[in-house]
Amino acid sequence: MSLKDLNIVVLLKQVPVPKAMKTKADGMMDRSGKSMINPYCNAALEEALKLREKVGGVITVVSMGPPNAKQSLIEAMRKGADKSILVSDRLLAGSDTWATALALSSTIKKYLPDTDIIFAGLQTIDGDTAHVGPQVAEHLGFQQVTYVDKIELEGENLKVRRFVEGGWETFITPIPVMLSIHTAANTPRGPSLGAALRTSEDNITVYSVEQIGLTKEEVGVAGSPTIVSRVLNVVIDRPPVELFNEGSATERVGKLLEAVNRKEESS
Amino acid sequence: MSTDREKAKLERDMAVPEVDLRDGASGIATWAQTDGENLHPAALEILGEARRLSEKLEDKTVTSIVIGKDAEKHAQTLIEHGADRVYVISDDRLLEYRTLPYVRAIVDAIREIKPEIMIYTASAIGRDLAPRCAARLHVGLSADCTQLDIGMYVNRKKGQRFMHAFKMMRPSFGESKLATIIGPWNYPQSSTVRPGVFAKLQPDSSRTGEVVKFEPKWVEEDWIQEVVEVQKGGSRVELEKADIIISGGKDLGREGFEMLQELVDAIRANGQVAELGASRAAVNAGLISSDHQVGQTGKTVRPEIYFAIGISGAVQHLMGMQNSKKVVAINIDPNAKIFQVADYGIVDDYKNVVPELIKQVKNGFTFELDK
Numbered sequence: 001m002s003l004k005d006l007n008i009v010v011l012l013k014q015v016p017v018p019k020a021m022k023t024k025a026d027g028m029m030d031r032s033g034k035s036m037i038n039p040y041c042n043a044a045l046e047e048a049l050k051l052r053e054k055v056g057g058v059i060t061v062v063s064m065g066p067p068n069a070k071q072s073l074i075e076a077m078r079k080g081a082d083k084s085i086l087v088s089d090r091l092l093a094g095s096d097t098w099a100t101a102l103a104l105s106s107t108i109k110k111y112l113p114d115t116d117i118i119f120a121g122l123q124t125i126d127g128d129t130a131h132v133g134p135q136v137a138e139h140l141g142f143q144q145v146t147y148v149d150k151i152e153l154e155g156e157n158l159k160v161r162r163f164v165e166g167g168w169e170t171f172i173t174p175i176p177v178m179l180s181i182h183t184a185a186n187t188p189r190g191p192s193l194g195a196a197l198r199t200s201e202d203n204i205t206v207y208s209v210e211q212i213g214l215t216k217e218e219v220g221v222a223g224s225p226t227i228v229s230r231v232l233n234v235v236i237d238r239p240p241v242e243l244f245n246e247g248s249a250t251e252r253v254g255k256l257l258e259a260v261n262r263k264e265e266s267s
Numbered sequence: 268m269s270t271d272r273e274k275a276k277l278e279r280d281m282a283v284p285e286v287d288l289r290d291g292a293s294g295i296a297t298w299a300q301t302d303g304e305n306l307h308p309a310a311l312e313i314l315g316e317a318r319r320l321s322e323k324l325e326d327k328t329v330t331s332i333v334i335g336k337d338a339e340k341h342a343q344t345l346i347e348h349g350a351d352r353v354y355v356i357s358d359d360r361l362l363e364y365r366t367l368p369y370v371r372a373i374v375d376a377i378r379e380i381k382p383e384i385m386i387y388t389a390s391a392i393g394r395d396l397a398p399r400c401a402a403r404l405h406v407g408l409s410a411d412c413t414q415l416d417i418g419m420y421v422n423r424k425k426g427q428r429f430m431h432a433f434k435m436m437r438p439s440f441g442e443s444k445l446a447t448i449i450g451p452w453n454y455p456q457s458s459t460v461r462p463g464v465f466a467k468l469q470p471d472s473s474r475t476g477e478v479v480k481f482e483p484k485w486v487e488e489d490w491i492q493e494v495v496e497v498q499k500g501g502s503r504v505e506l507e508k509a510d511i512i513i514s515g516g517k518d519l520g521r522e523g524f525e526m527l528q529e530l531v532d533a534i535r536a537n538g539q540v541a542e543l544g545a546s547r548a549a550v551n552a553g554l555i556s557s558d559h560q561v562g563q564t565g566k567t568v569r570p571e572i573y574f575a576i577g578i579s580g581a582v583q584h585l586m587g588m589q590n591s592k593k594v595v596a597i598n599i600d601p602n603a604k605i606f607q608v609a610d611y612g613i614v615d616d617y618k619n620v621v622p623e624l625i626k627q628v629k630n631g632f633t634f635e636l637d638k
């Protein structure tokens with residue numbers, strides 16, 4: 001037996017470009033500026049495309065976000081994803097990772113029930129939690145391997161390598177499985193002409209909270225077990241720096257090293 | 268803020284009705300990570316923090332959950348470092364980490380212990396394990412925290428006042444801000460914390476504690492994944508163990524990093540433990556591999572002496588090194604933010620300073636370390 005014609009899902013998040021990242025007063029990310037595909041999700045998409053080249057199948061990109069996330073879905077399809085689902089609804093605002101994972105897994109359950117493999121980014125560069133992949137896997141009862149940087153076919157199973165402290169472990173895992181991908185896994189491709197020509201906004205289906213079978217109590221702030229209660233400026237409480245800017249380099253470095261070796265009660 | 272205003276605010280807060288949704292959940296539980304055989308240093312760090320936090324709770328019991336092959340051998344160490352009770356989950360099949368057996372073990376143990384707070388390590392394994400446990404337990408999870416506290420939390424909108432809310436703090440992105448995350452509606456309130464952030468307690472061999480041998484209700488499917496290969500020693504970069512870290516930023520280029528490596532080698536030649544560190548921008552520029560990265564998405568370090576050379580001092584970098592004992596900054600820009608956290612500094616091009624540092628170290632200068 002070997003794997004063939006797989007139903008592949010890629011979880012993808014659109015994030016602000018790092019230079020434009022700003023937190024609003026309520027602790028939420030300001031998403032009005034310039035944005036891009038989260039680099040880890042881009043690596044996940046690349047692994048999905050590589051796998052499909054080997055075994056065939058259909059890649060559906062699933063994202064939750066504001067309507068302008070369509071631009072990232074179009075970009076993903078220009079690289080070769082077949083179609084996209086965007087879960088977008090004002091009710092989702094303020095969702096923590098738990099509520100986000102619930103929305104994504106409900107979408108997959110309802111609209112992509114035959115999913116064999118979910119590729120997720122290890123984490124996002126704006127939230128940096130690494131929660132959503134494993135939580136989607138739990139809600140769907142999938143196997144999971146995170147921090148993945150290598151994937152091979154092994155009969156009807158997959159052989160995947162994951163990073164652990166001080167090394168790697170290689171697993172044989174059955175499907176259905178969620179794999180969260182490290183950016184070290186690959187260098188993502190750019191758009192291809194053929195795929196770009198096939199891409200159309202018609203291949204994006206947008207669903208509301210109601211359409212994915214959830215209620216307003218289950219998502220957004222209401223459905224989130226955690227909230228941001230306050231955001232504080234980080235205060236740096238060190239005594240002022242002692243500078244050594246006078247004299248030759250030899251003198252300055254000499255005085256600096258002398259000061260470093262000086263005994264002090266608290267520094 | 269004037270004390271009058273503070274008093275008025277406190278009065279308003281206290282007028283909000285107190286609620287307590289803990290429903291019998293009490294005390295703190297921690298996960299003591301092993302690599303199958305040995306304890307991860309963070310296991311003891313979290314325990315130290317749990318011990319400190321427990322002072323703010325009615326039930327001060329701290330329970331440590333340890334999973335692995337022959338895990339009972341760690342019980343005494345955990346007790347000496349602050350655990351009142353150790354749940355030992357031991358099985359030969361637990362030599363390598365696999366998600367589902369671990370999740371079952373933690374979830375079953377938590378259901379029995381019923382803690383109000385659960386703390387995991389935000390290691391590569393912890394970040395695989397914790398979210399799945401939280402999802403199964405239907406509780407929230409706050410990731411990669413760097414500060415923890417317990418205290419009053421008032422939610423005016425809901426008209427709720429909690430007296431023992433778990434305050435989980437983590438840096439927010441793009442700016443120098445720290446976000447506090449809370450979730451006193453579901454128990455255990457759970458978080459993962461960064462390795463290297465908290466200090467472990469001095470071991471106290473006179474401490475006593477209870478050891479509970481715990482048997483999770485594993486099912487056959489939990490063990491379906493098979494570990495076929497283990498490669499150890501992926502990285503020999505031991506930033507966490509270095510007494511002296513020499514870190515460089517992206518504008519140093521290859522030439523600059525070669526110079527820093529020469530400085531590291533010179534310090535090592537004097538018998539001191541030094542390591543090369545870097546900003547993420549330097550890693551992204553391909554100047555050095557990512558296992559050298561210090562910061563929010565790199566390693567958290569607390570060496571005796573930290574040299575930041577050509578590093579601007581972005582908050583994400585500071586998050587990883589601000590607990591260093593002494594910080595030395597060398598930067599061409601007198602207004603660089605790194606000087607706000609540095610103890611000593613030189614404003615100059617690194618090219619003028621680093622060769623001189625190398626020379627003086629090679630001439631026999633050794634750093635005095637108070638340990």
Ligand SMILES: Cc1cc2nc3c(=O)[nH]c(=O)nc-3n(C[C@H](O)[C@H](O)[C@H](O)COP(=O)(O)OP(=O)(O)OC[C@H]3O[C@@H](n4cnc5c(N)ncnc54)[C@H](O)[C@@H]3O)c2cc1C
Binds near residue numbers: 519565584616617
């Ligand atoms: C989600 C997220 C996570 C992040 N995580 C991390 C992290 O873990 N670690 C991290 O470091 N960053 C992290 N960053 C990136 C961080 O915001 C900064 O971009 C980065 O730290 C800057 O690196 P740098 O200091 O090398 O470069 P720059 O900010 O460009 O600074 C270069 C510095 O070099 C000085 N300089 C230039 N030439 C010389 C010279 N000849 N001699 C002396 N000094 C010179 C300049 O004055 C300047 O201060 C993260 C960012 C985001 C958005």
